[in-house]
Amino acid sequence: MFSNLEFFIVEAFRSFRRGAIMTLVAIGTISVSLVIFGMFLLLIINMGNIVSTISSKMDITAYVEKDISLESAGALQLELSKIPGVEKVDFVSRTEAWRQFKEDFGSRLTLDELVLSNPLPHSFAVAVRNPDLLPSIAKHISKIELVDEVRYSGKLIDQVKSLVDAVRVGGAALIILISFATLLIVVNTVRLTVLAREDDIYIMKLVGATNTFVKWPFIIEGVMIGVIGGFVSFMVAKFAYDAIIMRVSHALPFVPVVSDPRLLGFVYLSMVAGGMAVGMLGAYISVSKVLKAEGE
Amino acid sequence: MISLTNVSKTFPNGIDVLFNINLHIGKEEFVFIVGPSGAGKTTLMKLLYREESPSAGKVVVDRVNVAELDKNQVPYLRRNIGVVFQDYKLLPRRTVYENVAFALRVTGAVRSTVRRKVMQSLELVGLLRRANSFPDELSGGEKQRACIARAIVNNPPILIADEPTGNLDPTTSRDILQLLDKINKRKTTVLMATHNKSIVDDMKRRVVALEAGRIVRDQMLGGYDV
Ligand SMILES: Nc1ncnc2c1ncn2[C@@H]1O[C@H](COP(=O)(O)OP(=O)(O)O)[C@@H](O)[C@H]1O
Ligand SMILES: [Mg+2]
Numbered sequence: 124m125f126s127n128l129e130f131f132i133v134e135a136f137r138s139f140r141r142g143a144i145m146t147l148v149a150i151g152t153i154s155v156s157l158v159i160f161g162m163f164l165l166l167i168i169n170m171g172n173i174v175s176t177i178s179s180k181m182d183i184t185a186y187v188e189k190d191i192s193l194e195s196a197g198a199l200q201l202e203l204s205k206i207p208g209v210e211k212v213d214f215v216s217r218t219e220a221w222r223q224f225k226e227d228f229g230s231r232l233t234l235d236e237l238v239l240s241n242p243l244p245h246s247f248a249v250a251v252r253n254p255d256l257l258p259s260i261a262k263h264i265s266k267i268e269l270v271d272e273v274r275y276s277g278k279l280i281d282q283v284k285s286l287v288d289a290v291r292v293g294g295a296a297l298i299i300l301i302s303f304a305t306l307l308i309v310v311n312t313v314r315l316t317v318l319a320r321e322d323d324i325y326i327m328k329l330v331g332a333t334n335t336f337v338k339w340p341f342i343i344e345g346v347m348i349g350v351i352g353g354f355v356s357f358m359v360a361k362f363a364y365d366a367i368i369m370r371v372s373h374a375l376p377f378v379p380v381v382s383d384p385r386l387l388g389f390v391y392l393s394m395v396a397g398g399m400a401v402g403m404l405g406a407y408i409s410v411s412k413v414l415k416a417e418g419e
Numbered sequence: 420m421i422s423l424t425n426v427s428k429t430f431p432n433g434i435d436v437l438f439n440i441n442l443h444i445g446k447e448e449f450v451f452i453v454g455p456s457g458a459g460k461t462t463l464m465k466l467l468y469r470e471e472s473p474s475a476g477k478v479v480v481d482r483v484n485v486a487e488l489d490k491n492q493v494p495y496l497r498r499n500i501g502v503v504f505q506d507y508k509l510l511p512r513r514t515v516y517e518n519v520a521f522a523l524r525v526t527g528a529v530r531s532t533v534r535r536k537v538m539q540s541l542e543l544v545g546l547l548r549r550a551n552s553f554p555d556e557l558s559g560g561e562k563q564r565a566c567i568a569r570a571i572v573n574n575p576p577i578l579i580a581d582e583p584t585g586n587l588d589p590t591t592s593r594d595i596l597q598l599l600d601k602i603n604k605r606k607t608t609v610l611m612a613t614h615n616k617s618i619v620d621d622m623k624r625r626v627v628a629l630e631a632g633r634i635v636r637d638q639m640l641g642g643y644d645v
Contacts, residue, residue: 130524141512323510329468330569331498332525333491 134340149312153352156305161360161394167294176379178254185247186272208256213248313405341410349402353395426476437632449603452612454629460612468500501570501578505585507562509554516550519569540572560591580611616643
């Protein structure tokens with residue numbers, strides 16, 4: 124087997140070099156397809172990220188009755204944070220809320236002249252783990268005795284939720300579609316490199332090579348073409364994405380962009396692995412077809 | 420060694436090519452298959468190494484029932500049959516050495532064995548000097564020698580040659596026939612299709628004449644014509 128392996132690799136390299144133009148075309152096709160695939164994946168990931176950033180910023184504001192003591196406020200905070208699905212509870216004192224309010228609107232109104240005492244109650248900002256839980260948690264909170272009023276932006280949440288679903292479903296469907304398109308293109312390109320060697324295959328079969336034996340050099344060549352194509356596409360995608368991140372964070376600083384190196388690494392790795400897989404699969408499908416056509 | 424019993428062949432397009440062929444060839448025989456173009460010589464030979472399957476009848480090669488052979492056993496059948504073609508079928512971008520070695524490597528032979536056997540084979544056909552030449556640098560006779568070297572490198576008990584001299588001049592043809600004779604004397608059964616009258620007449624071997632898919636003559640020490 125070891126000496127066969129050497130033969131397979133030598134044959135693969137030989138055909139790789141010999142069909143130089145065909146090999147380059149195949150590598151180029153795989154690269155372009157994978158760049159499209161990778162950039163699309165990054166787009167989907169970023170849309171998901173934007174949506175989840177928006178929904179994570181949505182919280183429930185619970186206004187408490189006006190004249191409760193700080194101790195009972197503390198007890199209430201503890202109670203709120205124990206509700207299942209609640210991530211974090213921040214106490215906003217009425218003084219703080221008033222200061223914030225004045226800061227937000229103070230330049231337009233001279234509030235202190237109009238309103239002598241602080242009209243605002245203490246409140247809690249309740250962040251939830253999952254935006255789906257907002258309505259039920261809001262309802263739960265509104266039943267607590269000391270709570271006066273609960274607010275959250277229900278309509279916006281529904282819209283964001285349907286956007287999340289659309290991105291998830293549509294993105295997954297498109298990724299599958301693009302994967303198939305990539306595979307199809309690669310299979311057809313690699314098929315050209317196999318067809319260029321039909322005579323070799325005929326002679327191999329005639330002198331008694333088994334089908335498995337005939338297939339190996341092609342599969343190795345397909346893997347080489349796929350890995351190189353995947354690597355080229357990774358470089359192109361990384362270069363392009365880094366440039367886009369820089370522009371966006373400069374021009375639209377409030378838009379969250381994914382820059383987690385582990386997530387990006389996963390995307391880039393999946394491009395190289397994807398290249399390898401389609402190269403291998405493309406070669407396997409093509410050579411099997413040729414063998415089938417020749418076996419009676 | 421080779422035995423065809425009541426063999427007929429109809430191609431899928433409905434063309435009948437062979438009719439009720441009965442032919443038995445013993446070990447180490449040298450047999451000419453003669454007949455005009457289209458008589459069915461090539462088809463008959465293809466039945467032996469299962470490039471075609473018979474529509475009816477039984478084909479036995481070296482005790483193996485070829486028609487009923489499992490598909491994944493066909494490669495092992497073919498390792499016992501060397502095939503030589505009129506158009507050589509050498510791989511153009513490989514040297515003579517590589518072409519011959521290729522036939523051994525695909526059977527899984529190790530490098531050292533390959534080297535020894537390829538050299539022996541090239542020496543037998545008288546092509547050692549041209550080992551590193553590419554096919555298009557060779558004359559027709561040399562190409563045919565390379566093709567023969569590839570066919571016998573695996574030491575098959577049977578050699579099939581389909582009009583091996585079809586593209587060669589008379590002198591070169593005679594050389595090739597001497598080579599096939601030499602291979603036959605090394606205990607290889609040789610089956611050769613041809614319509615080269617002078618060669619057949621010279622050699623005085625068994626002659627099987629095909630006409631329109633039927634055996635019309637089977638004669639020991641025969642000539643091209645009756
Ligand atoms: N694959 C095929 N399909 C249909 N007809 C074929 C095929 N191969 C050969 N034939 C026909 O079979 C007949 C015999 O061909 P062949 O065996 O090549 O004859 P020969 O070798 O004696 O010249 C011819 O009429 C040819 O057209
Ligand atoms: Mg013929």
